[in-house]
Every structure is written in C-alpha cells, then in structure tokens.
Amino acid sequence: MNTLSREIGCWGRYPVQRCELVRPERHADLWSEAPTLLARGQGRSYGDAALNAGGRVVLTERINRFLTFDREQGVLRAEAGVTLAELLTLTVPRGWFPLVTPGTKHVSLGGCVAADVHGKNHHHDGTFACGVRELELVTADGRRLRCSAQENAEAFRATVGGMGLTGIVGEVELQLRPIESAYIRARHLPASNLEQMFHLLQQADQESQYSVAWVDLTSRDAALGRGVVMSGDHAARDELSGGRRLTPLRLPTHKVRNIPVDMPGWLLNKLSIRAFNSRYFRREGSRNAPFLVDYDTFFYPLDTLDNWNRLYGRRGFVQYQCVVPTATALEALQQVLQRLIDSGHPAFLGVLKRMGAAGGGYLSFPLHGYTLAMDLPMKGAATLALLDVFDAIVLPHGGRVYLAKDARLAPESFRAMYPQLDTWQRVRRELDPQGVFSSSLSRRLGLEDVV
Numbered sequence: 001m002n003t004l005s006r007e008i009g010c011w012g013r014y015p016v017q018r019c020e021l022v023r024p025e026r027h028a029d030l031w032s033e034a035p036t037l038l039a040r041g042q043g044r045s046y047g048d049a050a051l052n053a054g055g056r057v058v059l060t061e062r063i064n065r066f067l068t069f070d071r072e073q074g075v076l077r078a079e080a081g082v083t084l085a086e087l088l089t090l091t092v093p094r095g096w097f098p099l100v101t102p103g104t105k106h107v108s109l110g111g112c113v114a115a116d117v118h119g120k121n122h123h124h125d126g127t128f129a130c131g132v133r134e135l136e137l138v139t140a141d142g143r144r145l146r147c148s149a150q151e152n153a154e155a156f157r158a159t160v161g162g163m164g165l166t167g168i169v170g171e172v173e174l175q176l177r178p179i180e181s182a183y184i185r186a187r188h189l190p191a192s193n194l195e196q197m198f199h200l201l202q203q204a205d206q207e208s209q210y211s212v213a214w215v216d217l218t219s220r221d222a223a224l225g226r227g228v229v230m231s232g233d234h235a236a237r238d239e240l241s242g243g244r245r246l247t248p249l250r251l252p253t254h255k256v257r258n259i260p261v262d263m264p265g266w267l268l269n270k271l272s273i274r275a276f277n278s279r280y281f282r283r284e285g286s287r288n289a290p291f292l293v294d295y296d297t298f299f300y301p302l303d304t305l306d307n308w309n310r311l312y313g314r315r316g317f318v319q320y321q322c323v324v325p326t327a328t329a330l331e332a333l334q335q336v337l338q339r340l341i342d343s344g345h346p347a348f349l350g351v352l353k354r355m356g357a358a359g360g361g362y363l364s365f366p367l368h369g370y371t372l373a374m375d376l377p378m379k380g381a382a383t384l385a386l387l388d389v390f391d392a393i394v395l396p397h398g399g400r401v402y403l404a405k406d407a408r409l410a411p412e413s414f415r416a417m418y419p420q421l422d423t424w425q426r427v428r429r430e431l432d433p434q435g436v437f438s439s440s441l442s443r444r445l446g447l448e449d450v451v
Helices: 084-092 109-115 151-157 193-207 242-246 268-284 293-300 308-312 326-343 380-398 411-417 421-431 439-444
Strands: 003-008 017-022 037-040 056-059 065-071 075-079 097-098 132-138 144-148 169-179 183-191 211-213 225-236 289-294 319-326 350-355 369-377
Touching: 037 169, 056 326, 065 084, 075 084, 084 097, 084 421, 097 289, 109 169, 132 151, 144 151, 144 369, 151 421, 183 193, 193 211, 193 225, 193 268, 193 326, 225 268, 225 293, 268 350, 319 326, 319 380, 326 369, 326 380, 380 411
Parallel strands: 017 056, 037 056
Antiparallel strands: 003 017, 065 075, 075 169, 097 169, 132 144, 132 169, 183 225, 183 289, 211 225, 211 350, 319 369, 350 369
8 A cells, every 4th residue: 555644634623743644445454564553534533633643544434335234123334434424324214323423424433433422412322332232443463353342342442432542443333223204303492601501401311312502602700601402302203294204214405515715813703703602692592492403403513514624724723622520510610611711712612511421431531420612713822721721620620631622631631530541551552562553642641651
C-alpha cells in the first residue's frame, strides 16, 4: 500500500498534525507494519484521538462492506468502516434502528466502538457497546481476535472506549432495535434556568426513551443555564396519518446545505451567538405539544449542514464535554457555566444529558450523572486556560472529561478521572507488548508510561 505524509486534523480542526496515511482497499490488508499505528474512521472525534503525529494512520473508510443481516432478529455484521448513515439506509426501511446512536450519523462503526459513544437514551440503554454482540480485533501481531462480553472479555472491555489503542477493529456485529416507523413522537419544554432543566430532564427520562437539552450558554444571573428539554420516543405506525402511514419507514428527503469555505473568525461572537440563542429559545421552547418529526431531524440536526465546523474559521474550535455524578452535578455545572460567563469567552453550542450507569469499558466515559458539552471557538492560550479552570471544578466533584472530545487534558487529571486505567493498561500490554498502537492523545496523556 502506498503511504502519503500530510497534515490532518479532526472535526474540531485543532490540533492539526502531520501523519503518514495509508488507506487499505480490503479487509485483509488492515494490518500495516510500522513503528506506530492508529486506525481512523471518519475523523469525527474532536481533539487528537484520531491523530498519530509522525506515525502511521490507517484509514478504514473503504473497509465498509455489509457482511450479514438477519432481518428477523435484527442482527447485523459489517466491516468497521461502515458508517451509521450507511447502516440506517439499509436497516430503517426494514424496521430496525441502532440501540444507541451519537449526535451524528457520519461516524464509522469502528469509531463508535473505540469511543464507546452514547446517545440521548443512555439513561435507559447504556453505551454503544451494549448493542455490540461481537467484534473482531486485529492485534499488534496481526492476529484476528473475536471479542465479546463473553469471549475474550477483558480485551473487549479494553477495546470499547479504548480509543483505538488495543488494535484495529475489523468487524462489528450489532443487535438492532425494532421500529414501526421512521418518525419520533417528540416534545419540547422550556427551562428558565439550570435547576429547572435538571428537574425537567428527570421527568423526561421517566416518560421517554430519549431526552436531551439545549443550553443557552449566554444566559446569566437568574437565567443561568436556561434552555429547552427535548424528549421523544419511536412513533408507532398507527400514530401516523396520511402518506406517512402508507410508507411509515420511508425517510423524507432533506436538503443538505454546505459550508464551502472557512468563515471569518469574527462571525461567531458574543453578540451574534446571544441573538441566535434568544430566537432559538423562543421558537423551540414554544413547541410544548407533542409532535411528529423524522428520526434524521431528531437525532442528527447538525448533519443537515455539511462541514459546519468551518463556521468556526481556520483556527477551529474545541469541545469540552464532562460528566459529573448526580449528587453534585447541579452545583458543579452551575459553577462551570458561571466561570464561562465570567470569562467573556464566546461559546456556541451547549448540550446537557442525563446519564445512567457507568459504561462497561475500562475507559468508557459515562457514569451515573449529568453530562454537559460546550463548543468554544479556539482562541489560543486563553481558551486552553479556561478549560483548565473547568477541570478544576469537575475533578473534585468526581467528574471526568470525554477523551473523544479532548485536545488538552493534563496527564495527572486524566489519571484521577479514570480509576480503571491500571486495569486497561495491563490488558493493553498483553495485547500489544511493544506499544505498536499509539496516538497523539495517548502520548500526551502518558498512557504508555503508566505502570
């Protein structure tokens, strides 16, 4: 296979690093001998998790064949380069939907495994790994290991959420969820501040399969953390009317717009963001009565805008996503939002979710509590210093930062946030004693030096 050295980034476009790229055309060619290796799917992580500065990156985008699909039981097996978008196109018309999906469908199955992604239903259904019946792991010596919660269970728990550092995920077998339609019965409820948001999320979680909250990151004082709670369930066929009822599993056509060039850095500023948020809060917060919406709009609203990361300009952005245990989550996240307001730093998108039990992977992000994600335009040292301030609030409250969104966490903070790190490190060394699989994230956090 030919290699190409070039600078690449991930979705946040920070950092950008030079890597040696190789793109296999066949599943049999996934293994590539090199001093250091890292598999990369669609590059939708936000920091440096899918980068390997100075090392080799194996692009898995063409390892994307569907292998088997049991339409009666909803069990699908595919190569790891298959995206959720490709999976949905195949399975939804046949009445099946992923058990867990993140906020974009333009991610590979291998990437979903590596980050052990979560969705709007974590409080009910857990992480992506909960739907993985089995995966194939290509190890450092070229073996192909079958892993599941029952077979090679330690390797499985090290791989789900292991950020690609135990080997290359070659195939994934998933259990899907039966659905009667391509629609969601949704409801929006406005919250005047973060405390009310917590209350409404608890209520929504009891009543609905899915829930998420949009947070106005510009609100302050008595309105600190105001937003809109959005909940929903898969709609049954008899809840549809007209043409929808005749073709319940057909997805409506959506016009996808594109951001063709990098926007100027001044476009997203405090004034423009505040104006947008005020309009959004009024519009979405007024949709109190239940309504039907197609799954694409409900789960993947940003996917209707191609290359939306270009809105942040050439310098890109960072996403800070943390989770804090339930007992102190309100206090901690109020402090985080207040420090954001006090800093004067612009922040565009804020998302709050309630999470259930901790994930099964040794380095899986979720724990029982609340997770807040915030997109901040990258403004150099000032932005990174502000994220350190957030860490200093989250860590004493027993919280942690999501590795798939991280670009700057300190090694000592990481070690304190992930108590099963020693176990993960032991299993990783058994799978890869020479440390072949490596990434910019793993070296920055000192994962390869942990004893």
